[in-house]
Amino acid sequence: MALRKELLKSIWYAFTALDVEKSGKVSKSQLKVLSHNLYTVLHIPHDPVALEEHFRDDDDGPVSSQGYMPYLNKYILDKVEEGAFVKEHFDELCWTLTAKKNYRAGSNGNSMLSNQDAFRLWCLFNFLSEDKYPLIMVPDEVEYLLKKVLSSMSLEVSLAELEELLAQEAPAAQTTGGLSVWQFLELFNSGRCLRGVGRDTLSMAIHEVYQELIQDVLKQGYLWKRGHLRRNWAERWFQLQPSCLCYFGSEECKEKRGTIPLDGQCCVEVLPDREGKRCMFCVKTASRTYEMSASDTRQRQEWTAVTYPWHADCRGPARASMQAEMELKEEEAARQRQRIEELEDMQQKLQEALQLEVKARRDEEAVRLAQTRLLEEEEEKLKRLMRMKEDQERYIEQAQQEKQELQQEMALQSRSLQLAQQQLEEVRQNRQRADEDVEAAKRKLRQASTNVRHWNVQMNRLMHPIEPGDKRPTTSSSFTGFQPPLLARRDSSLKRLTRWGSQGSRTASPSTSEQQKSLNGGDEAPISASSPQEDKLDPEPEN
Numbered sequence: 001m002a003l004r005k006e007l008l009k010s011i012w013y014a015f016t017a018l019d020v021e022k023s024g025k026v027s028k029s030q031l032k033v034l035s036h037n038l039y040t041v042l043h044i045p046h047d048p049v050a051l052e053e054h055f056r057d058d059d060d061g062p063v064s065s066q067g068y069m070p071y072l073n074k075y076i077l078d079k080v081e082e083g084a085f086v087k088e089h090f091d092e093l094c095w096t097l098t099a100k101k102n103y104r105a106g107s108n109g110n111s112m113l114s115n116q117d118a119f120r121l122w123c124l125f126n127f128l129s130e131d132k133y134p135l136i137m138v139p140d141e142v143e144y145l146l147k148k149v150l151s152s153m154s155l156e157v158s159l160a161e162l163e164e165l166l167a168q169e170a171p172a173a174q175t176t177g178g179l180s181v182w183q184f185l186e187l188f189n190s191g192r193c194l195r196g197v198g199r200d201t202l203s204m205a206i207h208e209v210y211q212e213l214i215q216d217v218l219k220q221g222y223l224w225k226r227g228h229l230r231r232n233w234a235e236r237w238f239q240l241q242p243s244c245l246c247y248f249g250s251e252e253c254k255e256k257r258g259t260i261p262l263d264g265q266c267c268v269e270v271l272p273d274r275e276g277k278r279c280m281f282c283v284k285t286a287s288r289t290y291e292m293s294a295s296d297t298r299q300r301q302e303w304t305a306v307t308y309p310w311h312a313d314c315r316g317p318a319r320a321s322m323q324a325e326m327e328l329k330e331e332e333a334a335r336q337r338q339r340i341e342e343l344e345d346m347q348q349k350l351q352e353a354l355q356l357e358v359k360a361r362r363d364e365e366a367v368r369l370a371q372t373r374l375l376e377e378e379e380e381k382l383k384r385l386m387r388m389k390e391d392q393e394r395y396i397e398q399a400q401q402e403k404q405e406l407q408q409e410m411a412l413q414s415r416s417l418q419l420a421q422q423q424l425e426e427v428r429q430n431r432q433r434a435d436e437d438v439e440a441a442k443r444k445l446r447q448a449s450t451n452v453r454h455w456n457v458q459m460n461r462l463m464h465p466i467e468p469g470d471k472r473p474t475t476s477s478s479f480t481g482f483q484p485p486l487l488a489r490r491d492s493s494l495k496r497l498t499r500w501g502s503q504g505s506r507t508a509s510p511s512t513s514e515q516q517k518s519l520n521g522g523d524e525a526p527i528s529a530s531s532p533q534e535d536k537l538d539p540e541p542e543n
């Protein structure tokens with residue numbers, strides 16, 4: 001049943017490829033050609049009569065998949081024998097039909113997958129896809145296959161990265177519940193999941209996974225093999241499968257040199273080193289013994305361990321020693337498993353401690369970052385405060401300079417005020433002295449004016465000619481008579497008055513002259529001699 005399901009998946013792709021109009025039906029001529037090719041690759045005897053009878057031309061038109069299934073089950077799938085055909089050739093036939101219509105490699109030549117790699121991924125997809133049509137692969141299977149391929153290239157991918165990668169394809173897979181094979185191939189061709197690996201590395205990884213899952217290759221690698229006839233040693237590429245051990249000329253597996261059947265009659269023995277070869281062992285079958293040499297003891301142990309289940313019924317003289325050696329190996333393996341468990345337990349504890357340390361370091365880093373931010377903020381505040389302080393100091397210095405300038409200006413104004421006050425005081429004193437001098441001058445002028453008028457009268461009297469018969473009026477002073485000394489004294493007074501007036505005119509201020517003008521009654525003209533009539537009216541000066 002498993003083989004029938006696997007064959008039906010590939011045939012379904014071939015049938016849908018022939019459905020050009022996507023109507024679910026294929027013409028009878030195309031189905032006739034497809035059936036003939038299936039006969040050929042599956043190594044089934046042809047039945048031309050049944051083929052022509054089933055696909056004869058009538059009025060039914062194209063045949064649907066349900067109409068083709070009875071013939072497919074009866075004349076093809078029921079006659080298939082496992083091991084009678086090469087399944088890879090069968091898959092290549094179906095791939096050729098479906099890829100021609102559906103597969104589109106990169107149009108610019110940057111496709112990561114070759115045609116052979118795409119074919120192998122298509123086979124892996126069919127192997128892991130659900131048995132529901134149209135065929136899809138659920139996200140869990142996609143994740144499993146991606147991990148397989150990436151681990152073959154020694155690439156580690158986390159679950160979060162895979163979920164993010166699959167989330168990018170989620171819009172296309174929401175309606176169907178998974179990815180189709182063409183979306184799956186496009187995922188590889190785009191290179192989003194490959195992290196920049198080359199095409200050759202990817203091809204080798206796909207080939208390795210294909211051999212493991214499709215071809216059931218349990219182990220493969222180079223071993224030295226001794227020839228049967230010439231007894232020479234040659235290096236061969238071996239592939240261990242559940243039923244046989246095949247060897248090729250190279251790892252490309254193009255030239256198959258032989259097959260060693262593994263059944264209940266074969267056994268594996270460890271041989272001692274000889275003829276310059278080390279790590280030797282042999283596989284004994286019913287007809288022949290194959291001697292081989294591994295590169296080291298570990299490789300020999302791996303090859304003999306995986307080959308051991310097919311030599312349990314071996315009958316030979318080396319069986320007891322082989323059993324003893326296997327028991328020792330099992331004990332060693334048990335100790336190694338125990339040691340591995342201890343190491344895994346220790347590793348788990350170390351991982352937990354590492355996670356705690358990582359968490360502590362992250363917390364410390366977060367605190368350090370917070371402190372750094374606080375320090376930066378404090379530093380910025382300090383810078384602002386320093387700038388404010390500098391501005392304040394500059395303002396204070398400017399204010400002090402202005403204050404000093406104001407103080408100097410006030411001092412200058414104070415000195416100027418003092419000088420002005422002193423000058424005002426001097427002016428006041430000078431004015432007071434001038435007023436005193438003016439008053440004294442006024443008194444002297446009044447006295448001088450009185451004396452002048454008096455002497456003018458006297459002079460007029462003296463200068464008046466005495467005519468015969470004139471009589472001088474009798475005065476009280478006539479009794480005393482003429483006093484020459486008094487006249488001389490008056491003349492000296494007049495001279496002093498005249499000399500004082502000349503000095504006063506040189507030093508007198510304008511106010512003094514104005515005062516003098518006021519004393520003269522506002523008349524600018526100098527004082528002139530009085531008329532004879534005025535002289536007569538003026539009294540005599542006091543003695």
